[in-house]
Amino acid sequence: MNYAYYPGCSAKGSSADYEKSTQAVCAVLGMNLVEIPGWNCCGSTPAHAVDTELSAALCSRNLDIAAQQGVEKLLTPCPSCLSNLRHTAKRMENPQFRARVDELLDNPAAPDFPGVTSVMQGMAAHCDANGIASFIRKDLGQLTLAPYYGCLMSRPADIMDFGDPENPTLMECLLAACGAKVLDFPLKTACCGASYGIPERTMTARLSARILRLATDMKADAIVAACPLCQMNLDLRQPQAAKEADAIFAMPVLYFTQIMGLAFGLSPDTLGLEKLRVSASALLDKLEPAPSISKTPVEGGQSCE
Template sequence: MTYAYYPGCSAKGSSADYEKSTQAVCDVLGLTLVEMSDWNCCGSTPAHAVDTELSAALCARNLDIAARQGAKMLLTPCPSCLSNLKHAANRLEKPEFRARVDALLDNPAAGNFPAVTSVMQGIAAHCDVNGIAKHIRKNLKGLKLAAYYGCLMSRPAKLMDFGDPENPSLMENLLTACGAEMLNFPLKTVCCGASYGIPERAVTARLSGRILKLAACMQADAVAVACPLCQMNLDLRQPQAAKAVDAFFNMPVLYFTQIMGLAFGLSPTALGLEKLRVSADSLLRKLEAEGGRS
């Protein structure tokens, strides 16, 4: 299966390991991701708060490129990108709003856009449990994982179409298929502080610390994420989070694709694990100790 692919800006920098592992896992599963040509930033977290029409124009240009390249489905790994693209497509259904956005573009956007979904949903639609299981080379049995979606992936519920907005389960389904024990993690959709990590570091430290503290109390071996900003707050800013909640953490925070890649027998280097601030070595040692093979 071939899909149009919008990587988003983080994939070329701060979340290069997410991009690397996404491509590697999709390659194993037979999903071909064709990166859109000449794509631009979707506006990320702050643009829509500054100017809704300019933010929508950024996304409309990307949707237009995908449409003119004949895409039927557009996949993106980043929840922020997913949310922005979906919101823009929805707002552009109103003729008056579309006219104002078209005026900001070099040419009016295409009349119809391809459907937009997450890489996670694309994988789940392409492969059922048996389809995933046949690719497992190192069963994840023995690993206890907390799935953390962040606040954007499943909200607003109708627009994002990601299952229960308070209790999504898709990541758990994928990683359970790889043999992992998924904890019933009640903070899976609370905010980590998002981009407040820049102007209000104390807020982000406190919110992220709460998430990490619960994961540690539940004896998780790692936290599985799907958002570059969540990963940064929980991993890179882990010392700040620990200080904010008076705790000590050494909690690996991996993208769900990195964890799936381990189950598929891909090397840590192929999955970009060396980029993590908190080393995943403890996770790898436990996996090797279990010695599980499918």
Template sequence: MNFAYYPGCSAMGSSQDYERSTQAVCRALDMNLVAIPDWNCCGSTPAHAVNIELSAALCVRNLDIAAREQAEILLTPCPSCLSNLKMAAKRMENPEFRSRVNELLDSPASEQWPPVTSVMQGIARHFDMSAIKSRVRTSLKGLKLAAYYGCLMSRPADLMQFEDPENPMLMENMLSACGAELVDFPLKTTCCGAAFGITERPLTARNSGRILELAATLGVDAIVVACPLCQMNLDLRQKQAGRAGETSYNIPVLYFTQLLGLAFDLPRKELALNKLTVSADRLLEKLAGLRRKDESTSTEGGRQ
């Protein structure tokens, strides 16, 4: 199955681990992600705050490319990219706004574009949880995880159309199908600080600290995310959050695709786990220990 794909800028830099694990998991599921040609930055988080029309034009150019490629659907891994692409398409329904954006483009925008959705939803549309379970080669049973969606993935609800905006469950369902235990995580859709990690570090440290503190209290082996910006704030800035709360944290923050990849027994190199700031070695060692225990129990049972 071929899918038009918009990787977004972070896939080429700060979230290469997300990109590589996404590609690896989709290959394992026979989902061929075909990047639309000559794509450009969607404007990410700050562009719309500077100029709404220019921000929309960046997104519309990508949507036009997807339309010319006759894509039936466009997948993207990043919630910020997803939100921007969807918001631009929505705003272009206003004739006056469309006219202003068209002045910024090389040619008038297409009248119709393919729908845009997240890679996570794209996987779920083609593979129900029993199908995902059938692909598991290394069960995640014994791992205790917290699914964290961030504030963009499910909001605004009517635009993003991502389950219950306050309590989405898709990540929990996917990883539970792989054998993991998913804790009830009340802060799963609260903001981590987003792009304020650059301009307002104390604010981001406090926001991220709340999430990390709850995860530590619940004793999870890892926090699981689907957003490059959330991953950066919770992983790269974990020491800053610890200092702000006069404590310290050592919680791995993995992308959901990295956990799926572990369950599918994909090569570790393809999952780019070495890109994480907080090492996932303890999690991997625990998983290996659990598997050895299972194998030992199975062997002893067979001898009896």
């Protein structure tokens, strides 16, 4: 089944491994991700922090492309892109705002934009927990995982529509379907420090350290992320966090798609695991061949939605 897809710019750079594993896992699930042609950056943090209309113009151009293609639902892996696209769609409901944004565009934007949703929600809508279980080739039963959504995926609640803003549970459902032990991770929606890693490095280090400290104390084998920036702060900047907290961390931080890929028996190479700064090799050692593989979904499979 084809899905219109907006990768966002991190997918082409800093989170190439997220992109690679997303593509691989979606292929297994029978989701063919089709990039919309000629997309541009959503503006990320700088655009909307400086100029809401500029940010909306950047996003509207992408939404307009999708609309011209007749897309009904657009998937994106990045919570920041999702947030910008959804905020834009909401703001463009205001005619005065739309008029000002249209002035910035070559042509006025399409009157109706397609809905935008996260790849994670797209997967849950595509197949239920049993459907996911049917693809399992490796036993993740020895893995204890700390699901971490970041602050943006579920907030603001009315825009993001991602369950309870303080306690979303979709990732838990997917990871459990893959056979892993999933922690009730209290800081799952806490902020990692986000883009303050550049202007206020110690603040980001402090916030990330809090998350890494809790995952370590809860004896997680890995933190499972859903956001390129969170993953970068927790993984790449882990030494900075350790220094700030005067601690030693060795906490692998994987994307949820990488964990799913491992459960589906995909090779570390296919999932871009070599891109991780904190090695996931300890995790890989804990994987075992799945004892019995059920090819057909069990009746009455539970939906993760």
